[in-house]
Amino acid sequence: MFTSIFGAVLTACFARNALAIPTISVKGAKFFADGEQFFLKGVAYQGTPADPLINTVQCQLDAKSMEEIGTNSIRVYHVDPYSDHDGCMKAFSDAGIYIWLDLDTFNTTVVQTNPAWTEEQFFAFTEVMDVFQRYDNLGGFWIGNEVINTATGSLAAPYVKAATTDMKAYMAAKKYRQIPIGYSAADIAELRPMLQNYLSCGSKPNQIIDFFGLNSYEWCGTTTYESSGYSNLQAMSAGYNIPIFFSETGCNVGGERTFDDQAAIFGKEMVGTWSGSIVYEWVQEVNDYGLVSYPNGQIYSGAPTPIQPDYDNLSKQWKTITPSGVALATYKPSDSPPPCPSATLGWQVDGDVPLPTLAPSIISAVAASIKPIATHRPTSSENSAVPTGTVPASTPPIDTRSSTFVTAMSLGLIIYSSLMPGNSKKPKPTSTSSAPGVDLGIVANPEPTSLSFTSLKLSLSDLVCSSTSISVTDSVSSTSASTSSPSASDFSTNTPTGSNSGTGAGPSSTGTSSSASPSSSKSAASALKPQPNSLYKVWTTFVTSGGHGGIVGLAIITVLLGTTVAVFL
Numbered sequence: 001m002f003t004s005i006f007g008a009v010l011t012a013c014f015a016r017n018a019l020a021i022p023t024i025s026v027k028g029a030k031f032f033a034d035g036e037q038f039f040l041k042g043v044a045y046q047g048t049p050a051d052p053l054i055n056t057v058q059c060q061l062d063a064k065s066m067e068e069i070g071t072n073s074i075r076v077y078h079v080d081p082y083s084d085h086d087g088c089m090k091a092f093s094d095a096g097i098y099i100w101l102d103l104d105t106f107n108t109t110v111v112q113t114n115p116a117w118t119e120e121q122f123f124a125f126t127e128v129m130d131v132f133q134r135y136d137n138l139g140g141f142w143i144g145n146e147v148i149n150t151a152t153g154s155l156a157a158p159y160v161k162a163a164t165t166d167m168k169a170y171m172a173a174k175k176y177r178q179i180p181i182g183y184s185a186a187d188i189a190e191l192r193p194m195l196q197n198y199l200s201c202g203s204k205p206n207q208i209i210d211f212f213g214l215n216s217y218e219w220c221g222t223t224t225y226e227s228s229g230y231s232n233l234q235a236m237s238a239g240y241n242i243p244i245f246f247s248e249t250g251c252n253v254g255g256e257r258t259f260d261d262q263a264a265i266f267g268k269e270m271v272g273t274w275s276g277s278i279v280y281e282w283v284q285e286v287n288d289y290g291l292v293s294y295p296n297g298q299i300y301s302g303a304p305t306p307i308q309p310d311y312d313n314l315s316k317q318w319k320t321i322t323p324s325g326v327a328l329a330t331y332k333p334s335d336s337p338p339p340c341p342s343a344t345l346g347w348q349v350d351g352d353v354p355l356p357t358l359a360p361s362i363i364s365a366v367a368a369s370i371k372p373i374a375t376h377r378p379t380s381s382e383n384s385a386v387p388t389g390t391v392p393a394s395t396p397p398i399d400t401r402s403s404t405f406v407t408a409m410s411l412g413l414i415i416y417s418s419l420m421p422g423n424s425k426k427p428k429p430t431s432t433s434s435a436p437g438v439d440l441g442i443v444a445n446p447e448p449t450s451l452s453f454t455s456l457k458l459s460l461s462d463l464v465c466s467s468t469s470i471s472v473t474d475s476v477s478s479t480s481a482s483t484s485s486p487s488a489s490d491f492s493t494n495t496p497t498g499s500n501s502g503t504g505a506g507p508s509s510t511g512t513s514s515s516a517s518p519s520s521s522k523s524a525a526s527a528l529k530p531q532p533n534s535l536y537k538v539w540t541t542f543v544t545s546g547g548h549g550g551i552v553g554l555a556i557i558t559v560l561l562g563t564t565v566a567v568f569l
Contacts, residue, residue, distance in 0.1 A: 020136045021093045026180045026210045028333025030326065031243050031275050037325025039266065040139075040245055040276030041318050042073030042100070043291065047283030047299040049106065051080040053099070056087025058300050062282070063095040065292060065304045069315035073139060075100045075247065075278045081127040089135045098139035100247075100278070103128050103167065103181075110144055110160055112153035117162045117356055125163070126170055126366055133176045140180035142247075143167065146215060147183075151190035154348045157198055162355040164199075165207045166363055173367035182211035184247040187218065190346035193236040200242050201340040202352050208337065211275075212240070213247025219261035220251035230264055237273050241335040246277035252289050257310045262317040271323050279314060 022034035031038040043066065046052050053059065053076060066074070074092065076099055079085070092099060104110075108124040110117060132138050143164045148156050164181055171179065183199055199209045218229040225231055237244050249261060264270060265277050283299050284290025284307060291311050292304035306312070343350035 021096065021098075023136050023177060024098060024139045024180065025178065026243060027328060027331060029240055029243055029273070029335055030331060030333075031180075031211070032328045032331075035328045037327070037331075038275070039271075039323050039325065040073045040100075040278060041070055041321075042075060042276070042278035043071055044077075044248060044278055044281040045074040045283070046077045047281070047285050047290075049078070050300075051078070051083055051085075052076060052300065053079055053085045053088040054083050055300065056091060058302075059088035059091040061303050062292075062300075063091045063097060065306070066097060066282070067095040069311065070318035072096055073098045073100060073276075073278060074282070077102050077145060078105055079128060079132075081131045085131065085135075089132075089137060093135070093137040098137045099132075099135070100139045100142065101128070101132055102142040102145055104142075104144060110147045110156060110163060112148050112150070112156040115156040115159040117159045117166070117358070119358060119362060121163070122166055122170075122358055122362070123366060125167055129167065129171065129176070129179075130174075133171075133174075133179060138179060140182055140211060141167070142184050142213070143181055143209065145184045145247075146186040148188070148191065148195065149186045151188055151346055152348075154191060154195065154346075157195065157349055158353055158355050161199060161207055161209075162357045164209050165355060165357050168206045169360070169363045170367055173363060180210035180243075182213055182243075183209050184213040184215060187214055187216040194341040194344070194347040196237070196240070196244070197338040197341055198347075198349060200240070201337050203337075207355065209242065211243040211245070213245060213278075215248035215280075216246055217249065217251040217280075219249070219264070220253050221255075223260075225264045225267075225269055228261070228264075230261065230270070234270050234273060239335050240273065241333075241337050243275045244273065245275040248280040249277050250279040250281075250289065252287075257313060259310075259314045259317045262314070262321060266321040266323045276323075 024031055024033050024038055026032070031040075045062070074097055079101065089099070103125040104121075105124055105128070108121045110121070129141065132141075144160050147160055148154060160183060164183075167181060171181075185195055188195075196212045196214075199212060202208055214233070216233065218233070220228070246265065249265075250257060250259065251261075259279070262277065265274055279291070281289050282291055282304075284293040285299075290307055291314065292306055294300060294304060295302040340352040341347050341349070
């Protein structure tokens with residue numbers, strides 16, 4: 001029996017490798033795949049809060065239509081890490097399409113009005129990374145999308161950089177392939193080019209994003225390279241040290257969209273700097289930016305129908321564009337990181353300030369823990385083209401400040417049910433101040449509670465096969481999490497609105513700054529400091545006071561492994 005299972009696993013692995021698409025890597029300011037420079041010809045692929053990478057039949061239908069117009073990339077904003085994505089990822093891989101995926105969920109993104117980077121956010125990001133890192137057609141991860149969306153929001157930038165640093169450390173600790181991690185920015189005139197330079201500056205590569213995406217809707221209607229503002233974007237990006245591309249583009253001012261900007265992006269003026277574009281968007285919504293519609297007006301409900309002439313216009317642009325890049329073997333990067341920008345009237349972070357990263361012990365503990373396995377959850381519409389993988393409802397949160405949680409996490413006995421992305425709305429600012437000098441990491445109950453291993457209720461199937469959390473009985477009480485229904489406003493930061501705000505249609509260079517003075521900006525930026533590590537403190541206290549957590553944990557794991565072997569043999 002064991003031999004048969006082992007043989008089946010080997011066969012599946014060999015079959016997967018035979019069909020593998022070349023992975024994307026970064027060298028200097030270029031993307032590469034299979035030794036050749038890679039340029040994105042992509043579309044944004046998410047019209048509802050539901051995970052679009054679950055329904056295999058729907059993905060196959062969309063992938064086929066995308067392939068017909070020359071698409072090689074899609075952008076996905078939010079997924080459910082507890083669902084099965086194998087079918088959809090294979091469908092897009094078979095069509096030669098890469099996925100560029102946000103690590104955050106609706107309730108874990110960094111928020112500019114109350115910026116923070118916490119253990120809980122980190123755990124949630126790792127769940128997405130763990131699931132998708134194994135797919136060869138995962139082009140890259142986004143650490144955030146338009147986190148900074150106003151001219152006064154630059155103080156959130158160090159938190160974006162801190163998240164990047166910790167996720168790179170986690171990736172290295174897990175020994176995953178080096179998947180590029182980037183940031184997608186709103187086009188805010190007052191922050192050009194400071195934001196893109198800040199995220200790629202510094203002497204430590206682990207703190208630098210691997211690519212920069214710009215959501216720009218400046219090329220509108222009948223315009224030119226010069227009058228559109230693209231020439232200005234090129235001037236500010238020439239010599240940039242990492243890949244840069246348009247992570248959203250495709251202005252719509254009424255009438256047909258010609259996508260003439262694609263000829264400029266892949267043309268002689270910009271192709272040496274820019275690595276392509278992602279057109280907003282694939283699905284038709286009320287904003288009228290879609291390239292396809294679906295039966296009965298329901299998104300992801302069957303075979304896509306091209307919206308003409310926009311669909312054919314984009315197809316003609318991409319099929320006539322064949323950018324000539326450089327070979328990986330002959331490419332020698334010459335661009336150095338830019339200097340970290342000083343505080344100005346618009347930009348409020350003064351130089352290379354300390355980052356609010358988590359303690360290395362937290363990254364190590366999570367990397368060493370056993371994570372939940374995505375399992376297939378059959379539904380009544382299993383074989384329908386209608387997607388069924390909506391984001392699950394929240395469960396009561398685990399108190400991550402308790403010694404029980406930390407110990408169970410380190411032993412691999414906890415599945416993070418509190419981090420399941422059930423709340424479809426982005427986090428709202430709380431009454432807790434995030435002003436400089438305020439300690440955001442102090443917990444209400446810093447004293448560790450005693451741990452009794454007899455109170456851990458688990459079975460072998462829970463550890464190996466279940467997607468639910470293992471219950472832990474503890475004296476620490478939990479607070480139930482409330483959920484709310486998704487609304488159209490959930491996608492306001494990545495949906496063009498026709499304004500000149502930088503995320504909507506049309507140029508954003510007309511905005512004026514209302515930022516604080518340079519002196520106050522410098523004071524605020526210089527006060528940024530890492531948040532205290534409550535989990536680390538609790539773990540240290542437990543180990544030094546109890547001393548037997550590791551021994552008992554090793555015994556439990558040994559018994560479980562022995563039971564597993566006995567079952568198969």
